[in-house]
Amino acid sequence: MTRTAALSPDGQKVRKDGPSAIGAGRPGFLWAVPAAVFFGLFALVPLIMVAVLSFASWDGLSDPEFAGLDNWRKLLDDPVMIKSLWLSVLLTVLGVAVQTPLSILLGVWAAGHQRNRAVLSAIYFVPMLLSVAAVSVLWRAVLDPNMGVPAQATWLFGDGNLFGKQATAIGVLVFVSTWQFTPLHTLIYQGAARAVPQVLYQAAQIDGAGTVRQFFHITLPQLRNAIITSMILMVVGGLTTFDTVLILTQGGPGSDTTISAYYMYQKAFKSFDYGGASAIALLLVLVSTIISLIVVRLSGYDKMRSTMEGL
Amino acid sequence: MRKSRPNYLAGFGSLVWLLVVGLPLYVMLVATFQTRPDHAANGPLSFPEHFTLDNYIDDLNSGFAQYFLNTVIVTVCVVGIVLLLVPPLAYTIVRSRGRATTTVFRLFLLGLAIPSQAVIVPMFFVISEAGLYDNLIGVILPTAAFAMPVCALILTGVMRDITPDLYEAMTMDGASPRRVFFQLVLPLSRSGISTIVVFSALQAWNGFLFPLVLTQSAETKVITLGLYDFQTEHGVNTPGLLAAVVLSMLPILIVYLFARRALVQGLMGVGGK
Numbered sequence: 204m205t206r207t208a209a210l211s212p213d214g215q216k217v218r219k220d221g222p223s224a225i226g227a228g229r230p231g232f233l234w235a236v237p238a239a240v241f242f243g244l245f246a247l248v249p250l251i252m253v254a255v256l257s258f259a260s261w262d263g264l265s266d267p268e269f270a271g272l273d274n275w276r277k278l279l280d281d282p283v284m285i286k287s288l289w290l291s292v293l294l295t296v297l298g299v300a301v302q303t304p305l306s307i308l309l310g311v312w313a314a315g316h317q318r319n320r321a322v323l324s325a326i327y328f329v330p331m332l333l334s335v336a337a338v339s340v341l342w343r344a345v346l347d348p349n350m351g352v353p354a355q356a357t358w359l360f361g362d363g364n365l366f367g368k369q370a371t372a373i374g375v376l377v378f379v380s381t382w383q384f385t386p387l388h389t390l391i392y393q394g395a396a397r398a399v400p401q402v403l404y405q406a407a408q409i410d411g412a413g414t415v416r417q418f419f420h421i422t423l424p425q426l427r428n429a430i431i432t433s434m435i436l437m438v439v440g441g442l443t444t445f446d447t448v449l450i451l452t453q454g455g456p457g458s459d460t461t462i463s464a465y466y467m468y469q470k471a472f473k474s475f476d477y478g479g480a481s482a483i484a485l486l487l488v489l490v491s492t493i494i495s496l497i498v499v500r501l502s503g504y505d506k507m508r509s510t511m512e513g514l
Numbered sequence: 515m516r517k518s519r520p521n522y523l524a525g526f527g528s529l530v531w532l533l534v535v536g537l538p539l540y541v542m543l544v545a546t547f548q549t550r551p552d553h554a555a556n557g558p559l560s561f562p563e564h565f566t567l568d569n570y571i572d573d574l575n576s577g578f579a580q581y582f583l584n585t586v587i588v589t590v591c592v593v594g595i596v597l598l599l600v601p602p603l604a605y606t607i608v609r610s611r612g613r614a615t616t617t618v619f620r621l622f623l624l625g626l627a628i629p630s631q632a633v634i635v636p637m638f639f640v641i642s643e644a645g646l647y648d649n650l651i652g653v654i655l656p657t658a659a660f661a662m663p664v665c666a667l668i669l670t671g672v673m674r675d676i677t678p679d680l681y682e683a684m685t686m687d688g689a690s691p692r693r694v695f696f697q698l699v700l701p702l703s704r705s706g707i708s709t710i711v712v713f714s715a716l717q718a719w720n721g722f723l724f725p726l727v728l729t730q731s732a733e734t735k736v737i738t739l740g741l742y743d744f745q746t747e748h749g750v751n752t753p754g755l756l757a758a759v760v761l762s763m764l765p766i767l768i769v770y771l772f773a774r775r776a777l778v779q780g781l782m783g784v785g786g787k
Contacts (some may be wrong), residue, residue, distance in 0.1 A: 230606050230691040232614045238603035239618050241595070243735045245659030246625055249633035250642060256636065258543065263639070301774050309531060313525045323528055323751065327535060332766045334720030336738035340745050344545070344752050344759075345558065352541065355557050382534065398528065407680040435626065443629035448724045450742060464631045471635050484632040 248477045250488065256481035263477055274482040284466065285460050285482070290373075291462040291487075295415070295441030297377045298384075302437060306385050310392025311389075311422055324393070331386035339450035346375060369459035372452050376460060379447055384440065388433045395429030396422060431498055439491045463487055520622075521582045546570065546757040557692050569757035573744075576734060578761055581740040587717060588654055588736060592718035593644070593711055595658040596665050600710060603697050604669035609681070619670075625663035630656070634727050641728050652728045653721070653736070665710040672706030673699060705775075712773050719766060735763045 215224040224431055260266035278284045330338065345351050346365050353360035403421045412420065427479045445464045448454060454461035454469070461469070463483055471480035546554055546569050547562040556563065607619045637656055639648075646652030676699065684694050700707070722738040729735065735743070745759050 210578075229609050229611060229685075230602075230695065232606065232610060232618075232697075233616060234602045234610070234691070235606040238599040238666070239621070240529055241599055242622065242625060242659050244663050245622070245637075245656050246628055246633065252636035252640075253633060277584055289623040303532075303758070308524075308527065313529060320528075323532060326532060327644060329539070329770075330535060332716065333763055334722060334738045334741075336720070336722045336741050337762050340741050340755065341538060341759050343745065343749075344756055345541050347752070350554065350558065352558050352748075355559065382538075386535075386583065400678050428568060439627050439629060443631050445631055446732055451743065464629070467631065468634075471638075477583050477635055480635050484635060488632045492624060492627045495624075499623070 252400060253481045253484050255486070256478055257485045259478050259481075261477040262475045267478075268494070270478060274478045277479060278482055278486075283461060284463070286458065287463040287466040288459050288486075290460065291442055291444075291464070294373065294376060294380075294462055295438055298380055298441045299437045301377060301381050302385050302388055303398075303434065305381070305461060306388035306433065307392050307423075308428065309385065309389040309429075311418070312333060313389060313393045314396035322443045324389075327389065328386045330383045331390070333383070335383065335446040336450060342379045342382075343451050365458055366452055369456065372456065372460045375451060376444070376447055379451065380441070380444060384437070388437070391429050391433050392426060395426050418505050435495045435498055438494050442487055442491050471479040533685050538631075542759060543755045545753050546760055548627045548753055550753055551562050551782070554587050558752075562637045568615070569610040569753045571760065572754060573758045574762060577735070578740055578758060580732065580735070581735050582735040582761075583738045584650060584734060585649055585738075588657065588721070588725075589715050590662060592658045593715050596661055596710060596714040597707070599705070600662060600665045600669055601700065601707065602695070603666055604703075605695050607666070607670050608673040608676075609694075619666075622663045622666045625660075626667070628660075630660050630723055634723060638727050646728075647648060648729050648734050649732055650729075650734055653734075654718075656728075657718050658714070659720050661714040664717075665714055668709055668713065669703065672703045672709075676702050678745065714771070715769070716766065 220438035223452060231325060241306070256267065258269065259267040260273060260358060266346045309327070313320055333341075346353055348362075348364035348366065351363075353363040353365055371462050392479045399422060403425070407417050407421055413423060420504050437512060443464045444462060448460055449468070452460040458466075464487060467483040467487070469491075470476045470483065515611050530640070544561055545558065547565050547567070548556075549564055549566055549568070552560075553562050590708075603618075603622075606615055620719040621765055633656075641647055641656075644652070646655075680702075681694065684698055688699070720738060721736070722742070724732075725736045725739045726742070741755075741758055741762055744755055748754060
């Protein structure tokens with residue numbers, strides 16, 4: 204890993220500009236305006252519109268009508284909605300529970316410097332590069348009840364139809380997400396593990412701490428920021444899993460894998476209930492924002508607290 | 515270099531994971547080089563009996579060449595927008611002392627938590643009202659916006675690593691913020707910039723939801739959507755379908771071979787130091 208930060212800009216610069224250049228030398232707020240405006244226009248403004256629409260009744264053709272809390276009341280009385288929320292939470296929790304230990308172990312392992320690790324990690328990262336659509340299509344074909352691997356290995360997969368029962372269908376969704384996203388999180392942990400100061404390990408070795416103790420007492424605490432970042436990404440990703448469900452299970456069998464994000468899509472673009480869909484969308488944003496904020500607050504990440512303190 | 519003795523347990527675990535990653539990729543590849551009858555008869559794990567490239571040729575002739583072109587257009591434009599807007603933003607976040615900047619940074623951090631699904635309904639109407647429905651521009655704009663938070667985070671991390679002394683030295687010489695940006699910050703954050711290029715390109719190339727909702731005709735179809743439609747229409751043609759999957763991955767894998775460093779280093783930086 205070469206660090207560019209230690210370089211200095213090439214050559215001595217001859218001063219060309221006159222007195223206009225005198226100032227604090229720090230950029231003003233104006234520098235951030237184009238990006239902020241663009242992002243605001245295409246991300247924040249639609250978000251505000253979603254909030255407004257969630258209190259409206261609208262089929263997309265006639266004018267939207269103010270409906271007060273109707274959409275929210277309907278959602279609370281909708282068994283499929285309640286079920287979809289639980290499914291979203293379940294998928295997210297399962298995803299975090301499976302991927303976090305796996306990616307920490309793989310990441311810390313890949314942070315080592317043997318040659319074979321470099322080759323292996325190059326292969327590991329392939330799933331990360333593929334689109335969710337491509338990965339879902341691939342696994343749908345590999346796990347196809349008639350033509351796929353399970354049909355060949357019925358001793359392992361029962362009737363070979365993993366999409367026919369809720370438990371196995373959820374298992375497939377969690378597995379495919381894990382297959383696709385573990386590499387990304389592995390990479391985050393690999394980078395963080397490489398940034399751990401070697402001094403700490405040397406000190407621990409002098410004190411006679413073994414590999415396992417070093418892992419729990421040095422590596423894990425030092426990975427704090429990485430764990431936070433990775434978990435935020437996992438939670439937001441888990442709550443908004445959509446392409447995977449659309450392609451692999453279509454929310455089935457029945458509504459057994461209809462998670463909220465997919466239910467929202469159905470409500471909007473299949474039943475044209477834009478008010479109800481917006482309410483679900485707002486709910487998803489609120490939940491993922493609250494979780495992210497809690498995680499950020501707990502960690503002081505926005506203040507960019509360093510793990511280097513005391514070194 | 516912490517341990518000199520090899521860690522057999524970790525090595526074994528890593529091989530298991532290699533199998534998990536590699537097996538489906540193997541199933542995919544062998545399927546694409548088989549004729550359909552062969553594939554149906556021999557099952558998914560068998561090696562091709564009669565080697566054929568027809569699956570790929572058929573795909574390219576049935577519209578995938580067009581989808582490819584559309585995806586390239588979307589990707590190039592998204593990367594362009596990100597390159598134009600994100601470096602100045604990251605520079606401000608790192609160097610400006612103003613309260614407004616902190617607010618903007620927090621908004622972008624918040625943006626990480628805004629899923630694109632959440633805004634798809636109003637986006638659909640905004641894009642339609644703007645007359646951009648079923649137009650690649652209508653896909654490009656939101657895709658670029660949603661690639662920005664992560665890119666801002668990556669680049670901010672890289673620019674934070676530039677030693678303050680360098681800034682001080684230039685400022686002492688009376689350099690304007692613009693000069694500092696072009697002569698110091700940009701050259702020193704080259705690695706971060708190549709990372710956000712790769713990253714935003716990846717997001718644009720793999721985008722699915724915006725094209726799904728904001729386009730409908732074959733002329734504007736991107737490759738991920740092509741895959742999805744192929745699966746719903748000819749799902750039984752597994753070799754053809756998987757050949758399409760391989761086609762959609764090929765450019766990325768080629769880029770990965772050349773730009774692995776940029777991608778990997780930048781993503782490592784996301785973990786925070």
